[in-house]
Amino acid sequence: MAEHKPIKITETILRDAHQSLIATRMPTELMLPIVEKMDKVGYHSVECWGGATFDASLRFLKEDPWDRLRKLRDGFKNTKLQMLLRGQNILGYRHYADDVVTYFVEKSVANGIDIIRIFDCLNDLRNVECAVKACNKEKAHAQIALSYTLGDAYTLDYWMNIAKEIEEMGADSICIKDMAGLLVPYKASELVSAMKSATKLPIQLHTHYTSGVASMTYLKAVEAGVDVIDCAMSPFALGTSQPATEVMAETFRDTPWDPNYDQNLLAEIADYFRPFREECLKSGLLDPKVMGVNIKTLLYQVPGGMLSNMVSQLKEQNASDKYDAVLQEIPRVRKDFGEPPLVTPSSQIVGTQAVFNVLLGERYKMATGETKDLLSGKYGQTVKPFNAEVQKKVIGDKEVITCRPADLIPNELDKIEAEMKQWKQQDEDVLSYALFPQVAVDYFKYRQAQQEKVDMTQADTKNAAYPV
Numbered sequence: 527m528a529e530h531k532p533i534k535i536t537e538t539i540l541r542d543a544h545q546s547l548i549a550t551r552m553p554t555e556l557m558l559p560i561v562e563k564m565d566k567v568g569y570h571s572v573e574c575w576g577g578a579t580f581d582a583s584l585r586f587l588k589e590d591p592w593d594r595l596r597k598l599r600d601g602f603k604n605t606k607l608q609m610l611l612r613g614q615n616i617l618g619y620r621h622y623a624d625d626v627v628t629y630f631v632e633k634s635v636a637n638g639i640d641i642i643r644i645f646d647c648l649n650d651l652r653n654v655e656c657a658v659k660a661c662n663k664e665k666a667h668a669q670i671a672l673s674y675t676l677g678d679a680y681t682l683d684y685w686m687n688i689a690k691e692i693e694e695m696g697a698d699s700i701c702i703k704d705m706a707g708l709l710v711p712y713k714a715s716e717l718v719s720a721m722k723s724a725t726k727l728p729i730q731l732h733t734h735y736t737s738g739v740a741s742m743t744y745l746k747a748v749e750a751g752v753d754v755i756d757c758a759m760s761p762f763a764l765g766t767s768q769p770a771t772e773v774m775a776e777t778f779r780d781t782p783w784d785p786n787y788d789q790n791l792l793a794e795i796a797d798y799f800r801p802f803r804e805e806c807l808k809s810g811l812l813d814p815k816v817m818g819v820n821i822k823t824l825l826y827q828v829p830g831g832m833l834s835n836m837v838s839q840l841k842e843q844n845a846s847d848k849y850d851a852v853l854q855e856i857p858r859v860r861k862d863f864g865e866p867p868l869v870t871p872s873s874q875i876v877g878t879q880a881v882f883n884v885l886l887g888e889r890y891k892m893a894t895g896e897t898k899d900l901l902s903g904k905y906g907q908t909v910k911p912f913n914a915e916v917q918k919k920v921i922g923d924k925e926v927i928t929c930r931p932a933d934l935i936p937n938e939l940d941k942i943e944a945e946m947k948q949w950k951q952q953d954e955d956v957l958s959y960a961l962f963p964q965v966a967v968d969y970f971k972y973r974q975a976q977q978e979k980v981d982m983t984q985a986d987t988k989n990a991a992y993p994v
Contacts, residue, residue: 530782534570534754535775536608536730538768539799541573543758546734546766548811550582554594560798561601567787569605570754571641574598576609580617581962584969592637592954599638606640613646613654614932618961619871624656625937630957631660637954643701645671647872650906651691652930662696669730671701673867674709676827679909685717686724699728705869706829707736711746718750730754734766736830738819741769748783759792761799765817766830772796826853832873839881848884855880862916863900864908875900893920903927
């Protein structure tokens with residue numbers, strides 16, 4: 527039986543909760559007034575950066591993500607700050623050179639991040655190596671997240687072996703990242719017990735409420751000895767987000783796992799976020815659809831976001847009647863592609879290819895650029911080999927990459943800096959540009975216009991004060 531100790535909680539309301547429910551649209555100014563109260567809870571950590579927050583800040587909120595991080599760091603005096611990093615993809619959509627990954631980690635830590643959760647969409651550990659080394663060098667906590675998925679390849683032995691490899695790599699902890707809400711309660715018990723027997727590293731569990739089982743999954747995982755669970759304050763919990771912080775804390779009250787949180791303090795924090803939730807419901811930013819239970823995620827093992835993507839792709843093509851055919855095609859495509867976990871970007875690649883296969887009436891008659899890249903090894907290694915016939919049909923006799931994909935990318939930091947130097951006001955701007963060149967330049971132009979406006983107003987005030 528697992529030893530009993532208070533369960534630790536990572537709070538996701540400042541990152542994954544609003545990413546999952548309102549497309550990452552919570553502005554920094556809404557976060558700052560509640561930081562002081564959140565800092566008193568006693569959280570294991572607050573996840574507040576990384577994931578889609580970087581892109582959304584620049585693109586939609588016209589905010590500097592680095593500035594958000596610094597302000598949150600100033601406010602949280604006692605709580606560790608955590609971010610999500612997509613391994614060699616950083617927060618962008620391609621593999622970057624090692625020098626960019628290293629510099630990004632260095633700057634994230636310098637600006638206030640304590641814990642970096644690093645994952646790769648294929649669970650190819652070679653794609654997280656560079657980020658882990660950089661993390662170790664900066665004395666930050668390196669957590670490797672494994673994308674949880676189902677399939678013949680994903681046996682308990684698979685999870686136990688990869689846990690051992692992670693420990694050998696020098697990571698500080700492991701996260702089971704169940705992005706689609708596929709981990710059911712009793713399986714969670716088995717998985718946590720098996721991984722605990724394979725490694726001494728702390729194990730954290732991250733899931734989404736999409737399929738309706740997440741709170742029960744946490745209960746069984748905690749009983750099996752998991753160290754940390756990810757939760758969200760109730761106004762932005764459940765649905766496609768995480769189980770509610772207050773509910774989980776109350777569940778373990780007066781048990782050996784009691785985190786000992788003050789429910790009155792939690793209620794004040796929830797009260798603070800509730801009007802924002804109402805506002806989001808009114809404006810349509812929070813769609814009641816994402817608040818329900820979607821058991822289809824368990825039936826088809828497809829993340830909720832991937833399902834909605836597919837529905838809109840079919841609608842655009844006037845082919846909504848092909849929904850069931852595409853759902854049946856997804857597992858076949860996934861098998862052809864070596865059974866990757868379905869998470870950004872592999873979920874989009876598999877889903878779009880399945881839609882093409884069904885609409886064109888011939889499998890792989892047309893392949894997307896991403897499908898070609900995946901089958902040429904550009905994303906890394908899948909758990910099982912690709913279907914050789916499909917690979918031949920899609921890429922012909924093209925040579926397949928077998929090394930770590932980033933080994934083929936020469937250092938690019940200097941080139942990136944040279945390209946954007948007219949916009950650089952802080953070192954971090956180089957990284958914003960590296961990840962999202964076009965979006966960053968639009969933001970830099972906006973920033974400059976705002977600064978000029980302020981300069982103008984100051985000049986006017988000066989002149990007004992000294993009438994000639």
